[in-house]
């Protein structure tokens with residue numbers, strides 16, 4: 182089979198398309214014919230070698246993929262050959278024509294969701310779901326600011342927040358990103374490249390502030406975020422690419438909090454909760470993964486460059 186292999190940590194050019202043996206499922210494993218693989222920012226940090234998780238070399242990147250079950254190992258009961266599935270984690274990497282996953286890492290893909298969309302489920306929707314339900318413990322009457330609403334996690338958060346009944350404010354940095362965030366359910370959108378846009382956000386809340394901020398770029402925004410919160414507000418740090426200084430007094434006066442998490446650290450109960458919630462939303466159409474760009478598997482290095490550039494508009498997926 183064809184697979185992307187990384188033999189050394191480094192820039193996007195270390196992603197090489199190679200011919201490797203197709204793996205065979207052992208007991209408890211599932212072999213999936215991957216039709217599309219989702220590209221997430223963490224895969225670029227891991228490839229560069231500066232992520233806390235360092236896979237042994239060589240490795241095939243990717244956790245998110247969607248396709249059809251090719252074969253199952255002994256004892257697997259949850260799925261069988263020809264089932265349509267998406268993966269949340271894999272044992273062998275999703276940037277490949279076939280991927281091995283544990284039985285519990287594959288999940289049914291509802292008929293109305295195509296494979297490209299299925300490649301954009303686990304990391305984006307899992308993260309957004311966990312942030313809103315488990316971390317922020319959002320209530321329907323609250324207001325959420327999705328700070329970075331045009332990318333994979335942001336659009337998932339907009340759709341989930343809207344389905345929960347929240348008032349959803351979103352930011353993006355291009356007209357296209359703003360339009361997609363609005364189309365996918367944001368009640369109001371703001372340009373995070375425009376000077377003074379934070380004042381517009383405050384005004385949109387009648388100067389009360391927002392209850393929840395889902396933050397995609399904390400190193401840039403965290404200090405100002407603390408000034409946008411209502412009383413008892415919560416900032417959930419999802420993404421950060423550096424250090425930042427804040428004034429804790431902004432939190433104290435508001436009884437506000439800042440929390441952070443990584444999807445790797447969720448509990449099995451939370452994970453089961455997330456997949457059940459995502460499946461229901463995909464089935465009833467409230468969750469609709471947005472594919473912004475499709476590239477062939479061979480162009481994985483281009484995908485790794487482009488995912489870190491401004492101008493997000495949904496997911497980048499590799500067609501395998």
Ligand code: NAP
Pocket residue numbers: 221222223304305308328329330331332333334335352353354355358373397398401402418419420421442443444445488489490491492493494495496
């Ligand atoms: P993505 O698809 O590349 O989207 C990036 C988002 O960040 C876009 O909406 C982009 O908007 C926005 N952005 C750019 N500049 C911004 C600014 N100054 N202020 C606010 N937002 C800004 O990435 P993603 O998959 O959504 O992931 C977003 C971040 O969360 C990444 O850093 C990723 O590593 C992290 N993440 C963390 C977890 C976790 O477990 N904690 C899980 C998934 C993702 P424009 O392009 O429109 O400017």
